[in-house]
Amino acid sequence: MKNKLSIVVLVGTLFAGPVFAGEQTVTFDVPGMYCASCPFIVESAMGAVEGVLSVDADVDTRTAVVVFEDTATNVDLIAQASVDVGYDASIIQDKS
Amino acid sequence: MTQLSDPIEIQQDANRRKTRMIAAGGILGALGASACCIVPLILMSLGISGAWIGNLTAMAPYKPIFIVITLGFLGYGFWMVYRKPKDCAQGEACARPLPNTVVKTALWGSTVVITLAIFWGSIAPTVAPILLGL
Numbered sequence: 001m002k003n004k005l006s007i008v009v010l011v012g013t014l015f016a017g018p019v020f021a022g023e024q025t026v027t028f029d030v031p032g033m034y035c036a037s038c039p040f041i042v043e044s045a046m047g048a049v050e051g052v053l054s055v056d057a058d059v060d061t062r063t064a065v066v067v068f069e070d071t072a073t074n075v076d077l078i079a080q081a082s083v084d085v086g087y088d089a090s091i092i093q094d095k096s
Numbered sequence: 097m098t099q100l101s102d103p104i105e106i107q108q109d110a111n112r113r114k115t116r117m118i119a120a121g122g123i124l125g126a127l128g129a130s131a132c133c134i135v136p137l138i139l140m141s142l143g144i145s146g147a148w149i150g151n152l153t154a155m156a157p158y159k160p161i162f163i164v165i166t167l168g169f170l171g172y173g174f175w176m177v178y179r180k181p182k183d184c185a186q187g188e189a190c191a192r193p194l195p196n197t198v199v200k201t202a203l204w205g206s207t208v209v210i211t212l213a214i215f216w217g218s219i220a221p222t223v224a225p226i227l228l229g230l
Contacts, residue, residue: 035156036217037137040224041149044140047230085140086150 023053026075028064028089030082033057038087039064045085046078064089111176112196118173119199122206125166129213132156133220141227159213166210173203 030042039057042064046055051072057064066078075091082089127135132155140149177200212219224230 032150032154035133035153036220037133037224038153040220040228040230041136041140041153043230044228045145084147085145086147086153 022070023067024070025065025067026078027092028066028075028079028082029092030057030062030064030087030089032087033059033062033064035059041085042082042087042089045081045087046089049073049078049081052078063092115173115176115196115199118169118176119202119206122166122169122173122210123202125162125169126206126209126213128155129159129162129166130209130216131162132159133216134209134212137220137224137227141229163210163214166206170203170206170210173199177203 028046030038033039033042036059039059042057043055046052046057046064046066049068051069053067053069055064055066064082068078079089079091132153136149136152139145177196
């Protein structure tokens with residue numbers, strides 16, 4: 001019985017990582033994005049980060065919804081990519 | 097530099113210089129109007145990027161001012177270049193239209209750029225994804 005339990009725990013541990021990792025959707029606040037070209041520049045910069053699956057920047061709400069693979073990148077790297085092209089970005093929403 | 101003694105020639109030369117200044121003003125105005133929105137996108141598409149891109153786009157609120165100034169320059173510039181010649185008396189220092197390819201090219205070039213800048217809000221959604229490969 002103890003052995004069986006150990007095997008279950010071991011298997012569980014092995015698969016726990018991939019179960020929790022995966023696609024994440026995050027909304028960034030990008031206040032400087034107020035011209036017609038801005039959302040495209042932000043989309044291009046954030047989209048170039050490895051692991052980012054999609055970026056949808058909206059000039060009206062000045063937000064960018066980013067879907068990314070959390071095993072490949074993180075919110076800090078994505079925000080930094082936006083900062084690097086002159087647009088400060090801060091996370092406002094996180095739903096996995 | 098040739099010495100001008102004829103008053104008509106002097107007038108023509110002054111007008112030519114004035115038109116050139118106006119055309120230059122038109123170009124600068126058009127560049128100012130496109131600095132916020134068109135220029136950053138072109139630079140990004142060429143792989144030129146940096147945090148200063150955000151500074152260019154921060155000029156967006158001044159775009160209407162640049163547009164008005166540019167249209168003023170262009171209106172006056174086109175009038176200087178294409179206006180109808182007045183009947184002038186012999187020897188009178190009346191100005192004729194100034195045939196100048198450089199000035200005309202500058203005026204028409206600025207016209208194209210300022211038109212793009214004015215309608216960029218409608219053009220960008222189509223052009224930007226192509227330029228940036230989105």
